[in-house]
Amino acid sequence: MELTLAILITVVGASTPILIAALGELVVERAGVLNLGVEGMMLIGAIAGFVVQFHTGNPYLALLCGAAAGTAASLIFGFLTLSLSANQTATGLALTIFGTGFSALAGSSYSARPVTLMQPLFPADLATHPVLRVIFGYSFPVYFSFVMVVAIWYFLHKTRAGLILRAVGENDQSAHSIGYSVIGVRYLAVMFGGAMAGLAGACFPLLLTPQWAERMTAGRGWIAVALVVFASWKPFRLLGGAYLFGLVMTMELYAKAGGGPLSAVPSELWAALPYLATVVVLVLISIRRDASTNAPACLGKPFLPAN
């Protein structure tokens, strides 16, 4: 019981950053833009969050600065792909390379310096019993991620602004001819994606490992991109997908603690498992036929008004 609860809490911690980043990317892709720079924006958010937490000790400010840094990074991508119609795939890759280098440079004087982890949102009195701890024992980003799942679903399907965003992603020429600013909407979506990726990155030093390490997001941004495909661009499926991956990532702990034949599996295989699972999941989703038909019709295509 105690072990199961401990694992559950670890799974939540591992899933939260992926979920937040993937939710951002989902909105970006629904607007018809493919930003492969999530990993880079997460790293920039991670170092920004770390530095602020290190100097101020205020985790909320750290999260905010992580989100701001992610937004700033996303504007590079936005300017190149939206204003200059550069190739989105290549620009996203460039953003990831840039984010990796930038975060490593900014963090070069902060290695091996600890910060304090973010405290749970609710007072400790609420989380005395183990079962209550599973409900009330997390810090702010965990609850934020749940709220965002609902909020983004509501926004996309129940609001006028969400309808416009989807229209821009499904048929940019029509949206343009009705008078909506395709580029404007896409800028906002890209910035939102950047803020979410940056915030997700800041979760790494604040929630998971309380220090800075180069490339500390370790490909989670790419997994987030894959999850959006897996979830067929639907927020609630994203929630399920992110927790599935959180479980895969923490399986190593479970296997080691549980003993038995699983603990004989080489640790490298466990470390490779999330990436291999991503491949498997992408295969499964494409066997189920509806997946690719759900993709926003204008995904990845630059918008050039036909005048």
Next chain:
Amino acid sequence: MQFRLEKRREPSRLMSYITPFAAVLLTMVLGTVIFSLIGYDGLGAVREIFLTPLTNSYKWQDLGIKAAPLIIIGTGLSIAYRANVWNIGAEGQYVIGGLAGTGIALLTYGMTGWWILPLMVLAGILGGMAYAAIPAFLRTRLNVNEILTSLMLTYASVQLIYYLIRAPWKDPMGMGFPQTRLFSEAARLPTIIPGTIVHLGVPIAVIVGIVAWFIMTRSVFGYRMRVVGAAPHAARYGGFSENKTIWLAMLVSGGLAGLAGVLEVAGPFQRMVPGFPTNYGFTAIIVAFLGRLNPLGVIVAGVVLAITFVGGEVAQTTIGLPNAATGIFQAMMLFFLLAGDILIKYRLRRVSPQPSVGAA
């Protein structure tokens, strides 16, 4: 006075040649400014990173051996990207190529014979191809996006190194270090200039680039790659199967990444170590774009990126610039290049009083 973008009737060839050089120059200028602003010696950084490797002849051999893998991988990627096949897992294919070569080197440990090295190279190429075949298979049979699968396999390949050198391939005399034993003489790549570290991989890289250029410009294969990338509908109409093109693009780019991997492990490393994945596979993406997806351009771009690698190390020792700065300069080059792409299809036109639409 305002400027407006006006579509050109035809893409400008001139601009496609000028913009890569402009991107490098802009990176140097803006790099100076940015690094000065954040408190480093900006001018010194740019001087050490971009110029010292060229002016200091002691650094030329480093340039050669850093450029070689970048050119070999970048050539393969340029062919794949031409066909719109987004293999971004070259790093993983490089790793598997290196591991395949290591396997042969360990199997033949202590043996002599001229055949060992060619066998290793063959194994490396096949290893890279096999690893690239996974995303190719998934893309052609199940329509799974090759960007994500090839990248995920890269992360997995790195874990495979860690496992192999920790357990089955571990050097028995290594005092517990996770690495293989030093390859025997017959499994090491010979140096071609006595007294230097310049190994056989350097001329191989140049040959790969030139041969690829001939193939891309003078053969049906090259024509297929270019047509499928530029005009997929026309290509289908002309009888080029899209799936076959994807397979060819993945196998060529994977095979070349594998070749680079085996040359690296047999050349500079001479054993498999945890630090074998050196990001050449990712940097080669920049090389391919900076070389305008043209194998001859890739040779030049490979040297440019090698300059930044060697220069980055110089700047680290001389002015204390963190090594990560190199990555920023490399990414900036790619940003400027991509931004400059718009000048190939559009021209800037000055518009005087009329209401302007701006750069939409």
